[in-house]
Amino acid sequence: xxxxxASEVKNAIRREEKISPGIDxxxxxxxxxxxxxxxxxxxxxxxxxxxxxxxxxxxADNKRISLGLKQAQDDPWLKIG
Numbered sequence: 001x002x003x004x005x006a007s008e009v010k011n012a013i014r015r016e017e018k019i020s021p022g023i024d025x026x027x028x029x030x031x032x033x034x035x036x037x038x039x040x041x042x043x044x045x046x047x048x049x050x051x052x053x054x055x056x057x058x059x060a061d062n063k064r065i066s067l068g069l070k071q072a073q074d075d076p077w078l079k080i081g
Contacts, residue, residue, distance in 0.1 A: 027053060031068040034076050044069070 032044045045051060057066040 025053075025065040025067050027067045027069050031056065031066075031070055034070045034073065 027041070027045075029038050029041060032038045032041065036044075038044055051069060052072040053067040053069050054071040055065055056068045056071065059065070
C-alpha cells in the first residue's frame with residue numbers, strides 16, 4: 001500500500017482496523033480527541049462507525065499504520081488567542 005504520512009483515509013471501525021491483508025491500522029487513545037480525555041475508545045467510536053482518519057506513521061517492518069482521529073479535524077487550541 002503506497003501512502004504518505006498525513007494522508008487521509010476513510011474506513012469503518014473494527015476492533016483493530018485491517019487496512020490491507022496483513023497490515024494493521026490503530027488509532028491510539030491519545031489521538032482520538034483534542035479536548036476530551038478519552039477513558040475508553042468506545043466512548044468516542046463504536047464498532048462499525050465510518051470515520052475519517054489521518055495516517056500518522058507507517059511501520060513497514062511490523063506492517064502497522066498509526067492513525068489519528070483528532071488530526072482529521074481542526075485543532076481547537078489554535079483558535080484560542
